[in-house]
Amino acid sequence: MIRSIAASILCLLSLQARASAPSDSIVDSCLLFDKPVRSTISILPIDGAEVLQDDYEVPGYTVFRPGFKSNSLGVGYATSKHGNDDFVIVGRHRGYISRAIPRGQYKPQRIEPPERALYAVIREDAQQYVCLVESNGNGSAAFVRSAFVARIPPDRNAGLTLYFKVADIKKLKTFTEGSR
Numbered sequence: 001m002i003r004s005i006a007a008s009i010l011c012l013l014s015l016q017a018r019a020s021a022p023s024d025s026i027v028d029s030c031l032l033f034d035k036p037v038r039s040t041i042s043i044l045p046i047d048g049a050e051v052l053q054d055d056y057e058v059p060g061y062t063v064f065r066p067g068f069k070s071n072s073l074g075v076g077y078a079t080s081k082h083g084n085d086d087f088v089i090v091g092r093h094r095g096y097i098s099r100a101i102p103r104g105q106y107k108p109q110r111i112e113p114p115e116r117a118l119y120a121v122i123r124e125d126a127q128q129y130v131c132l133v134e135s136n137g138n139g140s141a142a143f144v145r146s147a148f149v150a151r152i153p154p155d156r157n158a159g160l161t162l163y164f165k166v167a168d169i170k171k172l173k174t175f176t177e178g179s180r
Contacts, residue, residue: 020151020153020161021101021151021161021163022129022149022150022151022163023124024103025037025038025041025124026041026122026124026129026149027103027147027149027163027165028167028172029041029043029122029131030043030120030122030129030131030133030147030149031133031145031147031165031167031169031172032169032172033045033118033120033131033133033145036122037172037173038124040124040125041122041123041124042122042123042124043120043121043122043131044120044121044122044123045070045118045119045120046066046067046070046071046075046119046120046121047066047067047070047119048066048067048068048069048070048071049067049068049069050064050065050066050067050068050115051064051065051068052064052065052115053065058078058089060080060081060082061078061079061080061081062078062079062081063076063077063078063079063089064076064077064078064079064114064115065089066115066119067119071119073090073091073121073128073130073152074089074090074091075088075089075090075119075121075130076088076089076090076119077089077111077114077117077132078094079110079114084097084098084110085097085098086098086110086111088130088132088148088150088160088162090130090150090152090160091156092156092157093152093153093158093159093160094159094160095130095148095150095159095160095161095162096162097109097110097111097148097162099162100148100162100163100164101161101162101163101164102163102164102165103163103164103165104165104166104167106146106164106165106166107164108148108162108164109146111132111134111148112136116134116136117132117133117134118131118132118133118134118135119131119132119133120133121152122149127151127152128151128152129149129150129151129152130148130149130150130152130160131147131148131149132147132148132149133145133146133147134146134147143168143169143170144166144167144168144169145166145167145169146164146165146166147164147165147166147167148162148163148164149162149163149165150162150163
């Protein structure tokens, strides 16, 4: 009896986690950043003057928030001063880099420096996702990007489940390219 209840709970948790995982189209749109993979996806870049807060908002962290005026959801990146426990922040939600789920062979690593990353909110249907993109390559590696994506949960107390992917963006198809 206890085993069947435990198995049912694990199954429900697994289904819930799978339901909140962003689709490949969302993750690839994040990597491309300015070109969605499907016509139903919109990308809202967060840019403009940034705010850097030191220990004020989160003790032991430096919090970077881009686009002060265009950042109504409070998207940002917190860098730990004592180790590698960085996290993506959306309002009160946190998604830790060390717990990000890799999509592919590469392991998630902290963003260095967060000021150079690209930030956006991606929307599809009624869902919203936070998107952080890093591109540090030169030459042929200039087209290799890494991205962190998480669905923004409607529950104010829920955490962010981050997903991480590295890809050569020249190999990804955009909506306009795929419809020709």
